[in-house]
Every structure is written in C-alpha cells, then in structure tokens.
Amino acid sequence: MTVTALVSAKSCGVTASALALTLASRRTSLLAECDPAGGTVRAGLLSSTPTRGVGLYHLAEAERTSPEVFAQAVPSHLVSLDEAGHRKVLPGMTDPTQAAALTRTWPALSQVLHILAADAEYDVYIDAGRLAVDAGRLHPTLSCAPLIYGADLVLLTVRGTEQSLALARHLIRPLRAELDAHGSGADALAVLLIEGGYRAHQVSEALEVPVLAALPWDPATAGYLTEGGTPPRGYGGRRSPLLHRARSATEQIEAAAQRRRLRRHWPRPDHPQMAGVLDRLTAQATEGGG
C-alpha cells in the first residue's frame, strides 16, 4: 500500500484530513503524526484515551538504542482509533521544542512506515504539518524532510480560497525541486483540496499541480476530528460528508500511487503507440485495484 505525506502552507486542515483518510480507508490504516510544530490529536480526538508514555517522542528514545529496538517498539506506541484496532495513530510531539531531537529519528521512522505499507499492507498517512522552507530547501529541523522525501505521494493540502492558494503557490517550486533531488520525483506532488470557492480544475490551473482528491467543507465532522468530544449526529455514515468523501479519496490516492509505481517499473516507451497501450493498461490496472 501507500505512504502519503500531507503538508500545508498554513493551517488549513492537514490533521483533520489525515484523520479522515485514516478513519475512512477500506484497508488497515495508520496516521503518523509527525508535525514538527507539535501534535494535536492527543489533546483532540484522543482526549479521553490514555496516551501517557506513548507516541513519537518516546519512540524516538528507542531509536537511540538501535534500529532493531526501534522497529520492535513501534507497535507499542500506536493507539487504536477503533475497537478492532484496524485504524491506528502514532501520536505526535507534545512539545514543539522536541522537534530538533527528532531529526535523527525521521529516516528510521520513514523506513518502518514503508515496511508497514509494503509488507503489512497499511495505508499510511503522515501529518507533516506546515512546510518550513529555508533558501529553497526543506528546513532540517522545522520540517520532517526525510519523511516527505520518502513518501510515495506528497499532498499539498489547500482550501479552495484565494488566501490559501496565494500561500500554497510559493511552495510548489521548492517542493518539486526537493522531491526531484532527494525524493522519488517531482510527480509525487499533488494537491488535496478542501472545497471552498474554487473548483478543482481552477485550483490545478492556478497551482499547476493536479488535484488528486477533494474533501468537502464539513465543520461538524472536522470539528469532532480536531477537538474530540461527542461525535456529531450521523457520524460515520453518509451524513458525515467528510468521511464519506475521504473514502473515495483513499482510493484515488492508492490508484495514483499504483500508477506511479507502474511507470517507474515500466518507463514510458518513446513510441507513441506503445505509450498509448501502456496508458490504457495502467488505467485498467488502477481501476481494478480501486
């Protein structure tokens, strides 16, 4: 399955969207809350769940012992979001000043998340928070750069508003360059749109990046996911537009990641007719997988 990192220019719904995708996926899923500015799930959706001694910072201590100890410690730092334990979260940092201590943990965590996706078939979503860019590079301590480079897909989360697009626009060029230089390529970048005034095609034209999926404006569900408390009426069913659409979004994400994998294994041939056949076959393969 796929490791997807969600990032933003400025608080616009990364955490709520990552939670919605994790909760809505048809597959076993994991949210790794790696926002270097600090996590909010513990004080929000998990506010009535005991999480003492568990989470990213404590897991990082295991990494300092050895890679094996780190890998073995991962399961005990995941908190279940459902009774069956199919949806899990690695709660993030409680203190933003811990971010610098985490820089040496990101590569090991990236590796573990990829193993969970490849071998245990988890849909993995990384809440990578707001992107901190310095002189065209992802900031070494204020961003979880190795996780972003390593992700199969990087979703720049934007709202369909002028304000959100105006800020997001400046991140496209550095992100693409960074993914080309250190990641799996600039085409890992796509937009996750939280619907507002602008339509998906307008957003992709404005940012010159494809909109891979869109989530609706749903304050009741998003409020519950970010604040916790009592679920809104109809939560989990069709009356929860955010979760309902997030389910389709997880399939769109998986299909896009599968297309990228196919293209990497079977590079596009120069011959136009062969390229056409490949396009049809990859489309069929991803439809079948969805």
Ligand SMILES: Nc1ncnc2c1ncn2[C@@H]1O[C@H](COP(=O)(O)OP(=O)(O)OP(=O)(O)O)[C@@H](O)[C@H]1O
């Ligand atoms: N799809 C949505 N519909 C309505 N409101 C939303 C949606 N997604 C997020 N919100 C609201 O927007 C606010 C910010 O959301 P969230 O905490 O997920 O953003 P964030 O990008 O993670 O922010 P930060 O960078 O500060 O961590 C919250 O009040 C949340 O309920």
Ligand SMILES: [Mg+2]
């Ligand atoms: Mg957040």
